[in-house]
Amino acid sequence: MGAIAGAVTPDGVDPEVVRRMCRTIAHRGPDGSGLHAGAAAVLGTRRLAVVDVAGGEQPVCSEDGRVVTVLDGEIYNFAGLRAELLSRGHRPVSNGGSECLVHLYEEFGDAFVHLLRGVFALAIWDGRRRRLLLARDRVGEKPLYWGVRSGSLRFASEVKALVCDPEWRGGVDPVALHHYLTYRYVPAPWSIFEGIRKLPPGSTLVWENGTVRTARYWRLNAAPRPVASIYEETARLRELLAESTRLRMIGERPIGAFLSGGVGSSAVVAAMALQSSQPIRTFCVGFEDAAFDEREHAREVARLYGTDHRETVVTASALDVLPTLAWHFDEPFADPSAIPGFLAAEMSRREVTVALNGDGGDESFGGHRRYASLRRAARLPLSAAAQPLLNSAGRALRTRSRPGSLIHRTGWGMELAGLPAAGRYTHMMSSFTEEQKDELYTPEQWALLGDVSSGVIIEHAFEESLAECDVTRMMDVDVNTYLPGDLLVRTDISTMACSLEARSPFLDHVFMEWAAGLPGDLKVRGGTTKYLLKRALVDWLPAHLLERPKVGFGIPLASWLRAELRPLAHDLLTDATARGRGLFDPEVVDRLLTEHAEGHDHSDRIWTLMQFELWHRTHLPARPTVTDHHRSRFA
DSSP states (O other), X not given: OEEEEEEEETTEEOHHHHHHHHHHHTTSOSOSSOEEEETTTTEEEEEOOOXXXXXXXXXXXXXXXXXXXXXXXXXXXXXXXXXXXXXTTOOOOSSSSHHXXXXXXXXXXXXGGGGOXXXXXXXXXXXXXXXXXXXXXXXXXXXXXXEEETTEEEEESSTHHHHTSTTOOOOBOHHHHHHHHHHSSOOTTBOSBTTOEEOXXXXXXXXXXXXXXEEEOOOOOOOOOOOOOHHHHHHHHHHHHHHHHHHTTOSSSOEEEEOOSSHHHHHHHHHHHTTOSSOOEEEEEEESSTTTOOHHHHXXXXXXXXXXXXXXXXXXXXXXXXHHHHHHSSSOOOXXXXXXXXXXXXXXXXXXXXXXXXXXXXXXXXXXXXXXXHHHHHTSXXXXXXXXXHHHHHHHHHHXXXXXXHHHHHHHHHHHXXXXXXXXXXXXXXXXXXXXXXXXXXXXXXXXXXXXXXXXXXXXXXXHOOOSSHHHHHHHXXXXXXXXXXXXXXXXXXXXXXXXXXXXXXXXXXXXXXXXXXXXXXXXXXXXXXXXXXXXXXXXXXXXXXXXXXXXXXXXXXXXXXXXXXXXXHHHHHXXXXXXXXXXXXXXXXXXXXXXXXXXXXXXXXXXXXXXXXXXXXXXXXXXXTTGGGSOXXX
């Protein structure tokens, strides 16, 4: 794990640009083996060593020096790949995954990515062909940014390395901002910076003869498959979970696990404990607000499996980490769970270098409550002609009633039920709807967008899905949007900021491909979410832990924005700096703040605006420097 960067031109390498980029990523954190530049500095990397600590230096070159690679990530099946390469006459000298990539490329060309089982953002420079290959792992656990300027393609796993380039003169991409305000993150292929793109998950990019080609090499197939008995399917689920967990326990550094007390993280801890001869170290974040606190459930799992358990409590004072998070999150990011995520990583890093987690379990097995809500809505006996009428009536009720009132909530429900499945999902996931964004923008900002609609992203994902019903289709859409855009960004940035490597057994692509073909009623049955997963875990976890409602990994944001956070929100969003940007109507922003203070819940939208403003003050208009993250620039 670490960070990578590089720059190439049609004529060859651009070593000075790479050195400049690498000086930025070299200041990511306190740990790792330092900055390396090889092969005429075409590629650079900074590494957090977990596997093959002594021999896994990067970049890695082929025997003749023609092929060079850098890797940010881990290849979990490297042992099998190494054995295959040895049988083909290669003689790798290290015991990690990075060197395997060079020889796999020599053997299989670009198709080698299909052989990898792990998380990765990687680059391979073929010196003889003057050809660059970039690839990102299937689900998108590792980021990879790129851009072309002055005839050079430049890439990095941290966008700072691209933005710090003095040749970059861009600003905020208005379309990316538009999508951010809806989803609370910037979806690929956009980045918040003009002229810089994100390589989507499961994709490759080839730069050759000055031309860029991108291609999707993997997409989860959610088409239904024949299933066996419940007994056989639960047995197979446990087998796959144990295998993917075992693969992620490989390493030479101390390993632990995040334990929230939810089904996903508890299942991973159980799978670890059943395959370990030593007590597992577990880490839990709790809250003073009982509605958000799951510590007692985590303690019960810890006692059951005899883990070495640690806890920390998040209070409003934890918001002091916001300057640090704004530096590390290269783009605006408004999922408030980044705060407890960062604090959990910070606590864990004091004792371990690797932490397993339960990410991905909800998207594969139907854990989010919105899945059950959508299933209920889909069963309403509404004709195609009645849906728009119900939607219009609901909107009228909502707009003419007080936010938070029974009439307002009823109107919102009617409006939601009157939408098609893709529109319903977009509405449920939106911080700002299209209507609210139109009201928020200044005329000048609105004019930059034309007919851009954020809902098209979800509609396209729904259309591409091969799932059998709206509920499993929504899970498939989550795998292609919310999971890589939100959850995996949160986990990767918050852990790597602490030099901690996160590993997610539920995101093993073999496990995911098996789960994707399960019918919807084995995932959401009635009001029960994660139906099959819970059935599979009855011998591992107590029934009351499996049956309790999902809490989620949130924070008491609404109350904090009326108390401790209220002054910061007001200062950030109403001062001359924020209003001088000319992006948002000051009267609309004032109304959101005032109504929230009076009891209406606008916390989601206020937080989304706050995180954009914090990000802007950290990264623009001045170029970030390698020392900026040591101080707050929010004043």
